[in-house]
Amino acid sequence: MTGKIMDEGIASVGGRNFQVRMLAEPDVFTKDSADQFSIPDFLAGVCRPLDTKDVKSASVIVDAHVGITECGSANTIGNHVAIGDLGQLPLPLRFPTIPPETSKVDIIIQNMSDGCWNVIKVIYLEKSISSAAALSMCSGKPFVPVFRNGPHAIKKAFQWALARVRGHHVHWHKLEDKSQDTLHKSSSNLWSPENDELAEGIRYINTFAPDCDALNQQTYWILTNIKPDSGVGKTPAIIAMAMAIGRYHVRRLGLHGAKPGWRRGKSLDNFRQRSPQIQEALFLDDPSGRRLDMADLKSFVTTDEDGTVSGRYNDARLTRNQFRALASNDTGDEPAGVLPADTTLDPEAFIKLLGPLFADARKKDILAVLKRCTTFAFTDSALYLRLPSERPDAIVHRISKGDIQKDLLAEKDKPHYNTYKNGLTVYTATYTAEVEREQAMIDERADYMASFPNVKNYIQDCNNTLQTWLRPVRVLPDSPESPQQTGEQAAGDLRLSLYIGTGPKPNRVDRASFNIPNPSASKARRIRGKSPVPETASASSAPLCPDEQETLVRAMDPDEEAALAMHDQ
Numbered sequence: 001m002t003g004k005i006m007d008e009g010i011a012s013v014g015g016r017n018f019q020v021r022m023l024a025e026p027d028v029f030t031k032d033s034a035d036q037f038s039i040p041d042f043l044a045g046v047c048r049p050l051d052t053k054d055v056k057s058a059s060v061i062v063d064a065h066v067g068i069t070e071c072g073s074a075n076t077i078g079n080h081v082a083i084g085d086l087g088q089l090p091l092p093l094r095f096p097t098i099p100p101e102t103s104k105v106d107i108i109i110q111n112m113s114d115g116c117w118n119v120i121k122v123i124y125l126e127k128s129i130s131s132a133a134a135l136s137m138c139s140g141k142p143f144v145p146v147f148r149n150g151p152h153a154i155k156k157a158f159q160w161a162l163a164r165v166r167g168h169h170v171h172w173h174k175l176e177d178k179s180q181d182t183l184h185k186s187s188s189n190l191w192s193p194e195n196d197e198l199a200e201g202i203r204y205i206n207t208f209a210p211d212c213d214a215l216n217q218q219t220y221w222i223l224t225n226i227k228p229d230s231g232v233g234k235t236p237a238i239i240a241m242a243m244a245i246g247r248y249h250v251r252r253l254g255l256h257g258a259k260p261g262w263r264r265g266k267s268l269d270n271f272r273q274r275s276p277q278i279q280e281a282l283f284l285d286d287p288s289g290r291r292l293d294m295a296d297l298k299s300f301v302t303t304d305e306d307g308t309v310s311g312r313y314n315d316a317r318l319t320r321n322q323f324r325a326l327a328s329n330d331t332g333d334e335p336a337g338v339l340p341a342d343t344t345l346d347p348e349a350f351i352k353l354l355g356p357l358f359a360d361a362r363k364k365d366i367l368a369v370l371k372r373c374t375t376f377a378f379t380d381s382a383l384y385l386r387l388p389s390e391r392p393d394a395i396v397h398r399i400s401k402g403d404i405q406k407d408l409l410a411e412k413d414k415p416h417y418n419t420y421k422n423g424l425t426v427y428t429a430t431y432t433a434e435v436e437r438e439q440a441m442i443d444e445r446a447d448y449m450a451s452f453p454n455v456k457n458y459i460q461d462c463n464n465t466l467q468t469w470l471r472p473v474r475v476l477p478d479s480p481e482s483p484q485q486t487g488e489q490a491a492g493d494l495r496l497s498l499y500i501g502t503g504p505k506p507n508r509v510d511r512a513s514f515n516i517p518n519p520s521a522s523k524a525r526r527i528r529g530k531s532p533v534p535e536t537a538s539a540s541s542a543p544l545c546p547d548e549q550e551t552l553v554r555a556m557d558p559d560e561e562a563a564l565a566m567h568d569q
Helices: 004-013 040-045 074-082 131-135 151-162 195-208 216-224 232-255 295-303 347-352 363-370 412-421 429-451 455-470 546-551 558-568
Strands: 020-033 048-049 057-069 104-111 118-129 141-145 168-179 261-265 281-286 307-309 316-319 323-327 375-378 383-386 396-398
Touching: 004 040, 004 151, 004 295, 020 074, 020 151, 020 375, 040 118, 040 151, 057 131, 074 104, 074 168, 118 131, 118 168, 131 141, 151 168, 232 261, 232 281, 232 323, 232 429, 295 307, 295 323, 295 363, 347 383, 396 455, 429 455
Parallel strands: 261 281, 281 323
Antiparallel strands: 020 168, 048 141, 057 118, 057 141, 104 118, 104 168, 307 316, 375 383, 383 396
């Protein structure tokens, strides 16, 4: 019978229509039907003994007590488990080592009506621990679920079997059918309702509610102010880019039978189980900054070579040219002093905006990561884009056109994404045409990049093109003095007019009023010594200014000149 009930559960609920949801409050109920499983049947059909030789680690542990003497009230024991007061359990059921605070504990107590109980306690750990550590938590006989392929199928079948055990239950998990309307769906999947829809709901309540109810007009204000806003759609945007690059690699390399895809995880350790494939993107979704090593992050974003990142038992491998992305909600506050018309952001302010993501990392390590990747940062007012560069003063583009920072998904795509989130993939009528357009864009940019001698020149060209697109072009009307245009000016023709700056202006000096002397005419020289200046017939007849007169030597009469000559001899 070993594993028989588990196999039955996998066949019943192992498909994609079922999922296991953790509850905010424990579910407490009692089942005494004769067609339910007994605890010994559950242990034989779902579990296997925890043997340290066969089981090296475990994250789900079953602590079984079969045939113990009654030790109190089942309701009281269930309440202690529900509130997490595990130290108050009766001595036969008490844990030798209390499980971590992040763990959850279920309990099922079956009264045999002969003064004995059958009890199982199920410990759900956040991370797998060694079998020796698992044994230290058990006061009864330890078990773990039987081994089967597919961890998600085992998880769902385990909950399916637990719910069919006779006794008093306290459960922190619930198995749900996605196809039923009772499933609690995420608000990010449904998108927040518009204010007009909320107002229509308030009008309906006011119209059909009993007369004794007051018309509380504050309800509409409360609903519109507390409703959760939808995110910018970074996850579907990254998935769309990953699929686009995957299709490009499949087509470029001629990988027949290969399909593009992506692998998503909360830590780099999730990518160590499988060998990397160039058409499969790696998506690190909302990782914990405390667990993210900067050396591993730098290796993760280095896509131009094969690499590895640290794993639990062995390193996770990365392949060259594989699409890799990281999405995180850890960002700083809105940059201060930014005007709505700005098209760039100060590089230091951008580093500060990304500060929570990198925690206390050194600036050199941050720049080493930014050198190898394109960075998008979303705020309430704009999208900030930084292309790969190792320079600390690299340009950061500020983009707010079309309110792109509010939503990356078009309205026409949201219903299809909502359908995908519900587990159903539907292709639109324009899917094939849009994929062809997507691949044509990638081919065009790949050919354009190949025309540059190196990647840095291509990035510089992209920066210039972005700023040209972001900066508004202002065309001023013609001035009254401008000549009439003979024909219509072509679009984009922004040549300067030849008549700018040539008209009369009050403060403009007329060049014709200047008296420019003839350079061929001789001028009176400035004399620093006491030598005479002979008068020539070609001397300028123009009057000298006072400054020039002071520098001239006084003319000598013949007697003074003869006396000076005798003195020199």
